[in-house]
Amino acid sequence: MTMFKSTHPTARKMVIKLGGSTLEGLNEAFFRNFKALQDEGYQLIITHGGGPAINRALQKAKIESSTVNGLRVTTDEMIEIVQSTLIGKVNPALVHELNAAGIMAVGLNGFDGQLIESTYIDRDVYGHVGEVKKVNTALLETLTAAGIVPVIACIGAEDGQALNINGDTVASGIALAVEAESLLLVTDVSGIRIEEQYQQYVTASQIHEWIAEGHIYGGMIPKVQGAIACLHAGIPSVQIVDDSLTGTTIQNEG
Numbered sequence: 001m002t003m004f005k006s007t008h009p010t011a012r013k014m015v016i017k018l019g020g021s022t023l024e025g026l027n028e029a030f031f032r033n034f035k036a037l038q039d040e041g042y043q044l045i046i047t048h049g050g051g052p053a054i055n056r057a058l059q060k061a062k063i064e065s066s067t068v069n070g071l072r073v074t075t076d077e078m079i080e081i082v083q084s085t086l087i088g089k090v091n092p093a094l095v096h097e098l099n100a101a102g103i104m105a106v107g108l109n110g111f112d113g114q115l116i117e118s119t120y121i122d123r124d125v126y127g128h129v130g131e132v133k134k135v136n137t138a139l140l141e142t143l144t145a146a147g148i149v150p151v152i153a154c155i156g157a158e159d160g161q162a163l164n165i166n167g168d169t170v171a172s173g174i175a176l177a178v179e180a181e182s183l184l185l186v187t188d189v190s191g192i193r194i195e196e197q198y199q200q201y202v203t204a205s206q207i208h209e210w211i212a213e214g215h216i217y218g219g220m221i222p223k224v225q226g227a228i229a230c231l232h233a234g235i236p237s238v239q240i241v242d243d244s245l246t247g248t249t250i251q252n253e254g
Contacts, residue, residue, distance in 0.1 A: 011043050011144070011145075012041055012042050012043065012181050013042065013043045013044075013045065013144065013175075013178050013179065013180040013181060014037060014042045014043070014044050014045070014180055014181060014182045014183070014184065015044075015045045015046075015047060015171055015174055015175040015178070015180045015182075015183045015184070016034075016044060016045070016046050016047075016183075016184045016186060016245075017046075017047045017048070017167055017168065017170075017171035017183065017184065017185050017186060018046060018047070018048040018049075018094070018186050019048075019049060019051070019167065019185075019186060019187055019188070020048075020049045020050045020051035020052045020053065020054075020090075020167075021051070021052055021187075021188055022186050022187060022188055022243055023048055023049075023050065023053075023090065023094060024052060024053075025188075025243070026097060026243055027243060029243060029244040030186075030243040030244065030245065031097075031098075031101035031102075031103065033244055033245040033246070034098075034101075034103060034245065035101075035102070035103065037245070038103075038147075042181075043144035043145070044144070044149050045140060045144065045149065045150050045152065045174060045178065045180075046094070046098075046105075046149060046150065046151045046152065047152045047153075047154060047167065047170045047171045047174060048086075048090065048091070048094060048151065048152070048153060048154065048167065049086075049154050049166075049167035050085055050086045050089075050090035050153070050154075053085050053086075053089060053090050054072075054081065054082055054085050054086070057081050057084075057085045058078065058081060061077075061081060063075075063077060063078060063081070065078070068125060068126060070166075070222060071121070071126055071129050071166055072129070072164060073125075073126055073127050073129070074126065074127040074128040074129050074163075074164040075127050075128070076127075076128070078127070078128075078164075079127070079128040079162055079163075079164060082155070082162075082164045083155055083162045083164075086109070086153040086154065086155055087107075087109050087153050087155060090153065091107040091108075091109065091151060091153040092107055094107075094151055095107040095151050098149060098151065103149055104147060104148050104149065105148065105149040105150075105151050106143060106148055106149070106150060106151065107151050107153070108139075108150050108151065108152045108153070109152065109153040109155040110153075110155045110156040110157040110162070110163070110165075111155070111157045111162070112139075113136055113139040114134075114136050114157070115135065115136050115139055115140075115152070116132055116134075116135060116136075116152075116155075116156040116157065116165070116170065116173075116174075117132075117133045117134040117135075117136075117156070117157065117158070118130035118131060118132055118133050118156025118157060118158050118163045118165060119131060119133045119158055119163075120158065120163065128161070128162065128163050128164055129163060129164050129165070129166075130156040130158060130163030130164065130165050131156075131165065131169060131173075132156065132165065132169060132170060132173030132174075133156075133158075135173060135174055135177035135178075137177050137178050140174070140177075140178055141178075152170065152174065154166070154167045154169075154170040156170075168185065168226040168230075171183060171185070171230075172226070172229070172230045172233060172235065175230065175235050176233055176234060176235060180235060181236060181237070182235070182236065182237045182238070182239060183227075183230055183235050183237075183238045183239070184238075184239045184241050184245060185223060185226070185227060185238065185239065185240050185241070186241055186242070186243060186245070187223060187240060187241070187242065188242065188243075189220070189240075189242060189247075190241070190242040190244075190246065190247050191239075191240050191241060191242070191246075191247030191248030192207075192210075192216065192220065192224065192240060192247075192248040194210060194215045194216075195215065198247070198248065199248050200248065200249065201248070201249050201251060202248055202249070202250055202251075203250070203251060203252070203253050204228045204231065204232075204250065204252070204253070205253060207224050207228065207250070211224070223240055224240070224250070227240060227250045228250065231250060231251070231252055236251075236252075237249055237250070237251050238250045238251075
């Protein structure tokens with residue numbers, strides 16, 4: 001992945017990825033803790049998907065959806081719906097909520113200022129599904145330095161064509177591009193729970209053991225695997241948290 005490098009690497013940046021289900025139930029605790037992070041000096045960037053809203057729009061249009069390797073296969077017909085749902089509905093609704101809570105935010109997607117240049121993963125297999133090729137960090141720097149929170153929909157662009165990009169892929173790509181101190185993956189559970197006990201700090205080797213032993217299972221497996229991939233890519237710490245922004249920190253060994 002190539003990208004424009006951060007011009008202010010000393011600034012403390014944090015990327016917060018909101019999953020589709022979390023987006024539809026944000027509460028006061030989320031906004032309160034979000035402001036607390038700002039008060040601590042973090043420049044915050046939000047990325048988001050919108051799976052539930054996309055599913056409803058596809059169902060209304062009577063279009064069936066399928067996934068391959070966890071990625072939604074996106075046809076010509078579907079990319080228009082994915083694009084209009086994320087950019088036209090989910091993104092402005094989230095920006096409105098943030099602004100109403102006293103957090104200055106602006107909505108963005110891959111087309112804005114060439115923010116996310118992307119490329120097809122495999123058009124024959126996935127259709128209009130992309131991966132991050134280049135991030136225009138100068139645009140993000142301008143906004144975050146002014147105290148504005150960029151709210152980025154997971155739509156990339158290749159030569160004017162919209163591409164659907166996995167939410168974790170966008171979040172990690174942007175976190176790496178801006179040299180973020182931390183990436184928060186916000187989900188509907190309070191982190192990793194082992195034998196009824198939520199874990200505050202865990203390592204990749206512990207996670208692999210817990211998966212093998214069956215303590216981590218179901219939908220948590222792709223979340224922790226994504227978090228480990230981000231760590232290996234160079235992000236110092238990755239956290240799986242609930243909407244109060246507290247949960248489990250996954251960190252490198254030692």
